Amino acid sequence: MTGPSEAAVRTAGLEKTYPPSGPRPAVPAVRGIDLDVPRGEFFGLLGPNGAGKSTTIGMLTTLVVPTGGSARVCGLDVVRDAVEIKRRIGVVSQSNTLDSDLTVAENLEFRGRYFGLTAREARARAAELLELFGLTEQRGGNPFEISGGQAKRVMICRALMHGPEVLFLDEPTAGLDPQTRTNLWEVLRGLQAAGQTIVLTTHYMEEAEALCDRVAVVDHGEILASGTVDELKSGAGADTVITVSYDAPVPDTIKALADREGVGKVEINDGQVRVFAAEPEGLLGELVSIGADAGIGVTDASQLRPSLETVFLTLTGRDYRE
């Protein structure tokens, strides 16, 4: 039933609606998503807080029961074959779930024993992973007395103890400082280069751009777009986004910019104008002069080069805020 040719993850119309609780109505957190992640891929679910990423990963890792659609991981059904899936995957959650009663190395060895390694095998595997992740010095330490980045690396080691086919990471670098974040990116790149299939969630655009072969942009429980970062950038049509805020309502002449070659669309919202353009040269200056001619001042201006951020803006019309 399962084999190397099976996709690592495949979902069809996957849904989760949390039931109502007291005065709170039901929450449709995930509203029919289709994913197809081949083995060996580094796949990212990217979206703002509350988009439904954790709920999706919760269903894929069998912790959250879907209310609709289907999901298969390593060819197995997340509801029917939950026990077998747990043996095949590694999961790294957002918060530190290491056991404070055990040392760093014991946390790993304990996990190895749980998955059927002998004591000797578990010790050897733990030592090997700690070495690989530059954690040998911390092996005897308490997992709550090491840095956040080190604790995250220990959690990744623990998730790798039984050689999982797919590694799931929920917001692996949330709360880490930029230097620690890029160090962790290196670790994850190394894992993928060694053949590990990785699925991560992130709300950091640059993280998805830096790591993922393919990305699904999620918002309000739905996939807005998916593909490689380059496909998304060209597919969404937002090459460069210029945003200018004025101190008064803008003149109608600004709308005429939309007729210009190389300009996709012009959005006007109160005193803010946003121009989506494939050929942005000179546009920013022009937006400032149009304001000056009409006697209104510019309070803020920015020009975003093509990125996942501009893709999000194009797809949702909203700023992507971390």
Ligand SMILES: Nc1ncnc2c1ncn2[C@@H]1O[C@H](COP(=O)(O)OP(=O)(O)OP(=O)(O)O)[C@@H](O)[C@H]1O
């Ligand atoms: N156990 C739960 N019961 C009810 N609602 C929930 C539950 N878990 C999540 N939600 C709601 O479901 C929606 C999606 O949440 P989810 O945590 O999946 O999003 P997310 O994209 O992972 O965001 P974050 O990164 O902030 O966790 C949100 O509106 C959230 O409040």
